[in-house]
Amino acid sequence: MTEYVLTAIDTTRIQDYIFGSNRLAENIGGSELVEMATHQWVYEALPPNNNVDAATGKLDSKHTIDTLDAEVLYAGGGNTVILFKTFDLARTFASQLTRRVLKNAPGLELVIAHRRFDWAQDSLAQIVSTTLSIDLARKKQNRAFSTPLLGLGVTVPCASTGLVASRIVEKKPVSLEIRAKSSESVQDRSLDRLKAKLPKIQQDNWEIPRDFDDLGRIKGEESYIAVVHADGNGIGKRVQAIASCYSTPRQNRDYIEAIRDFSQSLERAATTALSSVVNLMADAFIADPALASHHRERFPLRPIVFGGDDVTFVCQARYGLSLAVRYLEAFEEATQNEPAFGGKPAYACAGIAIVKTHYPFARAYRLSEQLCRSAKQMLKQKQIEDSAMDWHVAMSGITGSLEAIRQREYSVKQGLLHMRPLLLRDSEVSWRTWTVFKTLLDEFIREDSEWFDRRNKVKALREALRQGPDAVTDFLSTYQLDALPKVGTINVAGYEKTGWAGDRCIYFDAIEMMDLFTDVQRMVSNSVTADGV
Template sequence: MTEYVLTAIDTTQIQGYIFGSNRLQENIGGSELVELATHQWVYEALPAAHNVVNVTTGKLDNNRTIDTLDAEVIYAGGGNTVILFKTMDLARAFTGRWTRRVLREAPGLEVVVAHRLFDWQTDSLADVTDMLLRVDLARKKQQRTPSLPLLGLGVTKPCVSTGLVAADIVDGKPVAREIGAKHRAGDRSHERLTTYFPGMLRKGWEIPRDFDELGRIKGEESYIAVVHADGNRIGSRVSEIAQRYHQPAQNRDYIRAIRAFSQALERSARTALNQTVQLLMDAFLADPDIANRHRRKFPLRPIVFGGDDVTFVCHGSYGLALAVKYLEAFEQATQHESAFNGKPATACAGIAIVKTHYPFARAYRLSDQLCRSAKQMLRQERIDGSALDWHIAMSGITGTLEEIRRREYTAGQGKLNMRPLLLRQSTHTWRSWPTFKILLDRFIDENGEWFDRRNKVKALREALRGGQSTVQEFLRTYQLKQLPTAPALNVAGYEKTGWAGDCCVYFDAIEMMDFFVDLQKIVEDSRREQEEDAHAGV
């Protein structure tokens, strides 16, 4: 009998820990502490004989296995870290070292650890891993005693961020231990960011440390976009690997497969985010006038990155274009990874466009709801693809996304919004990004009849609220034959009524007019001009 211990690590209340502050530096620091706690600190707490080659990058040696080691990291990703230990004593000693460090250096971060004994020769590692993650960790989370912060003693100074007892000083202001740790971690996060995305520092750009540095222009109302993207059916792919290697004799094959998949997923997400950053860089090179508006502050800041769950903030008018780029690049990156077996992964994104000083926790919560909305649409339509959804909050937000849309985007005819949208054209539905983009272009084209005619656009928006008969009256009043068309939109009569059944065709495009900069078009137009100039020179 060869008995080992399987250990799984997870975090709880993670969204509140990372996104609970209105200060970008604290959000960044919270994310960095979670990254450190679930990766580097785990590796540094392992017993001496392990398979981690580099504790900073997490590189693993596939040739070093548990039969000659005290501990073997199976994988770290998707929110979990799974480790094999030779004995329960080694597993418990590791847990003590690791949790003490988390308590000291990441105050406020809540973690959960579960152990399970199993026999390598007679038990399926895939089944044991599933039980550990799905049952043991879930039970630990339910049974844990929530931590209660110390609210005050006889003489205290409140933290400027949380109102809890201050125990540190940051920039001359009293802060709680958690906030002090986040500020220090935020500085380290900048180092990791420049390693992952070196292009952000080229041409003298600075990485923003405050929401105001994401493109705020003095005297103008400023918006930021909170973009949250998440892979689709990643859990199902993990289950498929487990089903493929569910025999005890396949335990080593299971480790290789799940580790390769986890690493491929992380590479793909990082590649996609790199390409997203590069699109913005290319647009600034192509159009210096846009770049100059930002005063050398790069108007994009990743907050959560390193897995299929990605969150970044950027200037409000870039959010939609960058989200689309990320989804496209993620699909493409997974297409080239052998661990995906020729079936590229897809993802969904939620984009919350809010005023710069809007409560950030609410903005993130909205972006998460929007991402879930896109996923729900895919399930309802039974479509395997990527999708996106967005909301522009021009004022305060009250209620859930469903309540907001029922209150603000419902008319007698039906739904004013066509969102969520599929990323790619589909025979299942006309509600796709390519169709929406064509309609949006019709309104923002500088050479088109709708550009710079705000009164007419505003009148159309109000007519759409009134339904088909009001739109027809609008066309007669402005002596228009029809509204803009999109070739892929094969619904009869929409250009005369503004509606396709109970869904409005144009409202989303009109609303987005002032909140969209076509970064891809800027880059493509610049390249075309360069090619034409080069050809003329020849």
């Protein structure tokens, strides 16, 4: 019998840990500590005889558990999975790792599960699945919840977390958790990792933002940011498919190679997609020096979570939709080019929360997550394989669920004012697509359009849409218009006369986004065309 131990590592309450602060630098620091705790610190806690280059994180496939004390199967998708020669080695590893997390990343919670198995008799694919779906889940449910000591005697609460402050930093009381996130070493490491993975972000020595105000806020003006959260579709099903293909003990090594290749391919594809977003914004800066000057050479985009199919970045609000679309397009392209995906692209969904710069960031992030889920639910309901997106503009506070907000703010007698969520590309199943929205938006913001710079007419149309089809007909008569802008892909009779397709308004979303959208892709393509001429 050849017995090994499988160890799986996961984190809990990760969103609260990363996004619980209203300071961008602290969110960035939290993300970097999570990255370190699930990668670098894991590798450094392994017994010396392992298959990982701790400096680069590269896995050596030539050396396997039969000649090692520990073999990392993969690190990605929020989990790290490792084989150990003995249970004592696994327990020593867990002790060293958790001690380091407690010391260097206060507030971050790890969950670790171990499972013994017989390499010759047990299916490793099944062991991994059981450990992740049952053992880790049971550990999370049964763990003793941490109850932080909120103070004895005279104490001062942390400005960011409300926990007991341990030091005054920049005239603000901060807790151990915030001290760790804000430390110079963690911030520098985060910046170095960002530059290494996304090199164009520093091409012309632009300042990389460490504060939300650096994303494009102009003093004296009301400013908005976009919180973009994107997540791959059906990644879990692909992992299950790999497990099904290598489900016998004789295929254990083949399973390791397949799941490792897939994990690495997914990470490369997501990084390539995010790099495409950064490159697009950088190209816009290069194409339009006035734009860079407007932003005072501060790059108006900052990735917070990246390295897997779960990506979060913040940017100046006007670029949010355009950059989110580019991420979805690039993710499809990158996965299709990865061998582990077998030539079949993976799709993704994105949620974009557009909020005031100093809006509570944790709420903004939760809204972006809800919007991403909304897009996924639409795909599931319509049984469509595609990418999709949803967004919300929060002019004031956000109370209640996304469904409640839309019922309150976008529901009228005729139906719903919004067409969101949208499919990324044209479809025979639905007219609610990015192409339709973008075509209509262009009609309102294009300089040669009859709607451009005619705010009174647009405002009147918006109010007419709220009142229903009859009010839109009256509006057209009042302004002596034959019809509203048309889109060839909308197969709904008479929509250009009423503004509605059944119980969905067609034009409201475009009007709402008029002042909050810049077509970054068009800006870059126009510059390329001009240079070519």
